[in-house]
Amino acid sequence: MSTSNSLLQDLRQAVPHLKTQIYFKSSLTALSHAIEDLVLAGSDKPLVIANFQQERFYRQEIPRYQKIAQHTDQVYVLAAPETDFGVASDPCITIPFAPDDELAQEWHLVVVGQQYSACLVCQEYASPLDSASLDQARQFKGIWTFDPQVSLQAARLLLERILTYRPELAAKVKQAQQRYGMFPEFQPQVSTSWLLDIDPRLFVNRLVTYLQASQYRLLKAYGTIGSKERKERLLNAIATAIRRSLNPEEILTVTVTELGKVFSNCRCLLYRYQSGSQSQPIAYESTSPGLRSLKEEIWSLVSHPLFQTAWAQSQTNSKNQSESIAIADVTQDLGLQSHPDLKAQLVRWQIHACLLVPIRYQGSWLGMLELHKPEAHLWTKDDVALVEAIATQVGVALMQAQAYTNLETLNRQLTDLERIQSNLIAIVGHELRTPLSTIRVCLESLVSEPEMPLDLQQKMLQTALSDAERLRKLIQDFITLSRLEGGSMRWQLEPISLQEYLDLALSGLESQTSPRIVIELPHHLPLIQVDGEGLIEVLTKLLDNACKFTPKSGQVKISAQLLNALGNSHKTSMLKVTIADTGRGIEPNRLEAIFERFYQEEGFLQRTVGGTGLGLAICRRIIDKLGGKIWAESLGKDQGSQFHFTVPVAAY
Template sequence: MSVMKSASSLLQDLLQTLPHLRPQIYFKASLTALSHAMEDLVLVGKDKPLVIANFQQERFYRQESRRYRRIAQRTNQVYVLAARESDFAAVSVPYATIPLDPKDDLAQEWHLIIIGQKYAACIVALEFASPVDAAALDQARQFKGIWTFDRQVSMVAAGLLLDKILVYRPELAAAVKRSQKRYGLSSKALPGVESDRILEIDARLFTDRLVTYLQSSQYKQLKAYRTITKKERNERLINLITTAIRSSLKPEEVFQITVRELGQLFSPCRCLLYPYQVSEVPAPIDYEWVAFDFPAMKGENWSLATHPLFQAALVGDRSLAISDTAQDLGIRADPQLSSQLERWQIRSCLLVPIRYQGIWVGILELHHCGDSAYVWSDSEQALVEAIATSVGVALIQAQAYRNLETLNQQLAALERTQSNLIAIVGHELRTPLSTIQICLESLVSEGEMPPEMQQSMLQTALTDLERMRRLIQDFLTLSRLEAGSMRWQIEPISLQVSLDLVLGSLKERLSVQPIPQIVLELPPELPLVQADGEGLIEVLTKLLDNACKFTKPDGKVTIRAQVINLETELVTSVSSQRKLKLQRMLEVIIADTGRGIEPNQLEAIFQRFYQEEGFLRRTIGGTGLGLAICRQIIQKLGGEIWATSGGKNQGSEFHFTLAIA
């Protein structure tokens, strides 16, 4: 369908038709509250009014699409406008949709016009100012326009906007004509129409709903400001410590900055940092920040990490948060430990191991003292863990500063890992958390929500919860693989049986979305492979998941297998001579017709946290750990894994080998 463009904005036309109108300034939060309160008049009323809404952008409409389906159940006179971003024109809804040209002036305006038999109302506003950080402060966008219950103004605005709708959708002429006739609309001011005629609205309902929506907008805006402030504070602290590490080869300067800034940020009573290795005797504390009126521990031989109660948890490379030492059963069962904590007035504490490349080099401790306990939040633990990671660099730097080239490579690797980890956690955890929060808040706040909508929101929350579980499971699996703590049960395994299990699970998980055709091209008699059953299923699952994600539903995924002979080198123990030996292996190939991989990225895709910037992460998402896990498993089983591809949009093939039983 060709896209046309209207001549001018609705606000300009309305002000020319009714020059006595005086536009006002509105924030988006105010317009949102007004719009929802006006829409509620339709939802709770018995009237069947004309409703015309312009959302500017299609993504804004998507946020309110469920609400407008409910409105369409009340009246069959609904028109929705928005600048299209996808298939807005083809969406199947019980009302008329009008996709705007993004360059049209209408795409910069906010409209909501309601013409009923007993009342009329309209909002006609043009956006003219946006905050710098529009994503974080969306509610602070500013509009200039008209909001009124004046019937004449509302009817003129409706008439003007219906004329513009016909420019885009001339096939709606008959429906528009019925609307104009039914509600007596005109795009010109009618001198005989009284401005306040038939103004019969439920004022109390409108006022109550308006106040509720305004409070909700203020609460969301306050949360956004708090989030930005907290984010800025945390980033400033990490940048300060990182800058200190880069600018100084003296670790004591870095440690002093760390304990001071952490202590002042959290305002506990004490912050400690000390080197520590499991095999060594704890050294006296050299770096401490302590609040006024609390005893200092500098110079003390102190380390909670050496106590068996804490050591097991810390060895697992996890931080340890104790909210109330007076109520912890493990601490109360140890009189000596309880006495130590009471002596230093420690009521709550956070212990974070400082590691570098798997080596335990130190401890960061935060103490809350006094009579009240303190519950450490996940975000606080994550921040201290990130700082501990940076401090770990400084501890190693003190030992390796002479080898500047090696040190710079280590810092670069750490920065990439930290950057990727923050990006993945920020996107892959925050997105489902936000969805879950919105669903649960909606279930709590919308008391009259239909059962089917409640079920939809619960299902959405459960889906994103499963997404988070799989993300965390990937982190744990790769951690155990790299630490060598996985337990393997090597035995003869049938590839066919493993594939049947994986394909059954895949089709069940992806039953609600279309997937490409999956074709098996296996020899009639496949030999058994020597492998771990769970490990093989994990590899097949991740490779097939990737193939389905990056292949369109009309594409194809093919699974093949073949027996090959590989030459391996053997060194005899007597003569130290190298000999070649042929080993029979089963090669499994999973080929797809999807997006393909650039040749220079075929090895990089197996690195942990790898994401092809702007190509995979932005459109597909994921942790970047799947292929790294596959390589770890296959190598542990004595095989190899690699990828081939002709390039972008030419499909890809993933190969791995396993020894034949």
């Protein structure tokens, strides 16, 4: 059962001179409470009919209507049921109506008494999209009056609606109609001066209270908006600085400057932080007039054991708990006061309240934001949230700047790698093409010249074999380096004699083109714990290099020295082997670069000796795997060079 007509529409048809107005819900609430106060403050027993639209709106007013029901037995409450709102008669008479009834869109409060009457009839006009959060912004169109004739007409129409839903109330409704003069034969005996009996202070106090509460909420809203505006402006300023520049210096300077503007009479400083590193002078600070500057001073509260303990505890807490430390009054903090050195620092630098917020990125500490105030100050949640938001922005900015720096470094490395790759292709192509060309020429000569003298044939064959061996060594170097870098080499560590493997390496040298080789090894040299094949590879390549870059009139000297070093719990020994030559030498600034892959001291087209630059790179990787070190020394060009490497001595 439902009624399609609007009560406001029916009332305006019955009383054509009525003019509607627009009301906000908050205004209707104030008016309704003022009218209800008339009932509660008076001695009359009026008819009270209220329509709350929905049951949930009535639930908020149940205590008030229980009090009203103690003043009169004619109280009717209408609402669309949502849960257990149903037919009831104690203390108020409840009338649930169909949800599709027009009453669900209207707000009514009608009071008809012997001394006064009041009528509030409105229909919802507009509501915000998010009515749950903006309920007070709902708008209604309707009338509000003390006119007794309008109030009686509204009461008649509402009582008819009540009988539609609860016909069993006919006797009670008839009683109300007779008592309050709704039949022609029962006209109300009310003085025309009834308005004078209404105390206007009830309405004035109610509306003044409403206006004061509204003003307070408005001021609070303005304050919140202003705080959010400051936060957004600061975040935008820092974000703009980040977009404009990836220079960490500029980003950090803008951060302390803008943050100092938000917090008055405050010192704001920012410093980079690395655990275990020595504190650096403060470089980024913003200070209000009257506060001493900490710039260029060595300062780091976070390095104090008290704060280190606090942050260590915060690490074990839940991820949602803030790691910031806010102290409203350092003189009331017993922890701070128990450290005389820290207490003296705080007094010296006029720190009465402080806020410490770490700058983090993905769990890593990057720095610290500190705010100091010379007077006690209660840091609000908004204050802490703002500084934490800034710290997050700064952390991202620092990582972006670092990533940009790393990218520039990577670009330079890629450029160098591209150049090395070009040289590599040229070197490898040259090293492969030269012996292949020689072999081909030799073999073609042997085929095309069958009458060639025997000694020339032997020379051609020997040349082809030499260059074939050169190709084999070149390919073997590539395979060895690939296996070393890929970790596929198998090592057989065993005690061996250096002298024995040195003799094997020397036997492979071409004595007719080598300089004089001198061996100076101590007597009773201990065995070394190495891989035999790896040691042969290192000795062969170092000796080959020494002979290659030393003229035939020069000298290559091989020596060894026992080194003793104290380990963690026992004595360990290393054997240092040195291969020194009197050749062309190495520039001091290239002593490390020569161990890089494909390094060539000369341009590949201007070289006086062959090679791909893989030999020393292979030597370093082998010695590293054997647990030793390898390095070179030289006084410069034409001053000769010395190559040293160490290997562990076998235990005995």
